[in-house]
Amino acid sequence: MNPFLSNFRAISLTYAIWLMTGCLLAALLVLTNTSLWMNALLFSIPTMLAFGVLSTSAYYISRSLPMKKRRFLQVFGIFGGAAFLYGAIWLWLCYLWNKATQLLEESWAGIHFNQQMPILLFIIGTLLFLLSILVYDVLIALENIRLAERRGAASEVLARDAELQVLRTQINPHFLFNSLNSISALTTLDAAGARSMTIELAQFFRQTLALSEKQKITLAEEVALCNHFLSIEKIRFGKKLQVDMRIDPDSTLCLLPPMLLQPLLENAIKHGIRDLVDGGTILVTTKVREPWLYIAIENPIDEQSTNLAQGTGTGLKNLQARMLSLYAEKSRVEWRTDNSMFRIEITLPLEKVN
Numbered sequence: 606m607n608p609f610l611s612n613f614r615a616i617s618l619t620y621a622i623w624l625m626t627g628c629l630l631a632a633l634l635v636l637t638n639t640s641l642w643m644n645a646l647l648f649s650i651p652t653m654l655a656f657g658v659l660s661t662s663a664y665y666i667s668r669s670l671p672m673k674k675r676r677f678l679q680v681f682g683i684f685g686g687a688a689f690l691y692g693a694i695w696l697w698l699c700y701l702w703n704k705a706t707q708l709l710e711e712s713w714a715g716i717h718f719n720q721q722m723p724i725l726l727f728i729i730g731t732l733l734f735l736l737s738i739l740v741y742d743v744l745i746a747l748e749n750i751r752l753a754e755r756r757g758a759a760s761e762v763l764a765r766d767a768e769l770q771v772l773r774t775q776i777n778p779h780f781l782f783n784s785l786n787s788i789s790a791l792t793t794l795d796a797a798g799a800r801s802m803t804i805e806l807a808q809f810f811r812q813t814l815a816l817s818e819k820q821k822i823t824l825a826e827e828v829a830l831c832n833h834f835l836s837i838e839k840i841r842f843g844k845k846l847q848v849d850m851r852i853d854p855d856s857t858l859c860l861l862p863p864m865l866l867q868p869l870l871e872n873a874i875k876h877g878i879r880d881l882v883d884g885g886t887i888l889v890t891t892k893v894r895e896p897w898l899y900i901a902i903e904n905p906i907d908e909q910s911t912n913l914a915q916g917t918g919t920g921l922k923n924l925q926a927r928m929l930s931l932y933a934e935k936s937r938v939e940w941r942t943d944n945s946m947f948r949i950e951i952t953l954p955l956e957k958v959n
Contacts, residue, residue, distance in 0.1 A: 607664045609744055620657055627653030630729070634716065643713040647706060652699045656733060659691050663737035667745060684738055692731030699726050781810075783871065787841050798840045805840075809833035813864070820931075821860035823958060824891060824898075828852060831866050831889075838874055845884030846874065856891040859898045860956040862931055865924075866902070869949060872920050873904035877947060880907040896955045903948040921949070928953075 610616050630653060631645035640648065666687050670679060700718070707715035716722075784806050791799035812830055828850065839846050848870075866889070873887045885905035892899040921940060928936040932954060940949040 607661050609664065609741070610661060620654060623653050623657035623660075624650060626733070627651075639719070639722065640716040641713070644716050647714060648699070648703055648716045652695070652702050655698050655702075656695050656730065659695060660734060660737040662691070663687075663734060664741045664745075667738050667741040672742070672746065684735065688731045688734040688738070691734040692727050692729075695730035695734075696723060696727045783875075784837060787837065791841065795840075802837045802840045805833050805836045809837070819863060821956065822863050823857065824852070824859050824861060825857040827861060827863065827866055828857075830864070831870055834867050834870060842874070842878065842884065845881075846878050847884065847886040849886050849888045851888065851890045853891050853893055855893040856898060858958045859891075859893065859953075860958065861898070861900075861953060862927060865927075865951075866900070868920050868924070869902050873902060873947070877904040877906045881905060893955065898953045898955050900951040900953070901948060903946055906942065906945055906947045908942075908945055924951075 610619060627650035628646070631640075631642065631649040634640040634645040634649065635642055639645075666683065670683055700723075703715055703718065709715075784802070788799050788802050788806070791802060809830060812826075812833065835846075835848055870887060870889075878884050878887065888901075888903040890899075890901045890903075921938070925938050928938055928951070935954050937952040938949070940947065942948075
């Protein structure tokens with residue numbers, strides 16, 4: 606089946622064009638004093654609509670010879686031969702239709718076939734069929750371009766998903782290894798703390814597995830994941846670690862990528878709180894300012910620590926790459942150090958659960 610005539614709209618448009626072409630042929634017959642208007646229209650319109658049916662086969666002829674494989678002799682032989690054949694078939698149909706209308710023996714039916722008329726009709730039929738092949742060539746080329754764009758878009762999505770998966774595999778083991786090391790350290794010092802940490806870790810991964818298939822989760826779900834992580838770290842650091850969550854109520858149903866905040870909290874502890882004798886407070890702030898969601902995490906740091914430089918490495922680069930993959934240029938990740946405080950700010954397009 607011709608895919609370009611697969612719906613009523615396309616068929617209607619095609620035959621409207623052939624109807625207009627029939628009117629043009631009638632005008633040519635009138636202008637050359639071959640026929641009167643009524644006779645010319647009765648002859649031209651049905652025969653041109655019949656040619657419209659014949660011209661649909663031009664699609665298969667065009668398709669049979671891909672553009673990249675065409676050679677001049679092939680094009681001349683196949684396309685030229687097909688045009689001559691269909692021109693002759695149409696001429697024969699014109700002759701039969703004219704004979705049929707003359708049987709009505711009416712003054713408005715039939716046209717006079719002089720010696721030049723068969724030649725004229727044959728040339729018109731041949732040229733129109735060649736034009737049909739050219740039109741289908743253009744349509745097929747446009748369709749190939751659209752298909753290539755779709756395949757490119759699909760490949761881009763697959764590549765983006767693969768990139769995100771790689772980033773996730775970098776994040777999840779990092780947290781797991783650190784947690785297991787902490788449990789190992791506590792087993793000899795605080796067995797009850799190690800048991801509590803193990804329970805919190807199990808709960809954390811249970812929730813992580815439940816949400817892992819989702820591209821986006823709500824901020825409330827992300828905060829719940831972070832609370833399990835912080836419970837583990839508070840067992841390890843005790844009163845040295847304080848957290849102040851200032852969550853805008855309007856932001857709890859906002860959507861964001863899973864495991865966005867947890868690695869940042871982990872960095873805040875590893876490269877900030879851990880190096881301070883008295884510890885400190887991690888401040889987490891979220892705000893909604895349509896059309897954006899703002900998230901900020903701030904923690905004290907020891908500027909004299911050699912561990913500080915490590916805090917602006919892989920984790921933040923992973924975060925930037927992840928945001929770029931998900932939001933392109935619509936997101937922003939910025940960080941700075943000011944007066945012994947490290948602050949990272951994330952701006953995301955505002956998306957909420959429907």
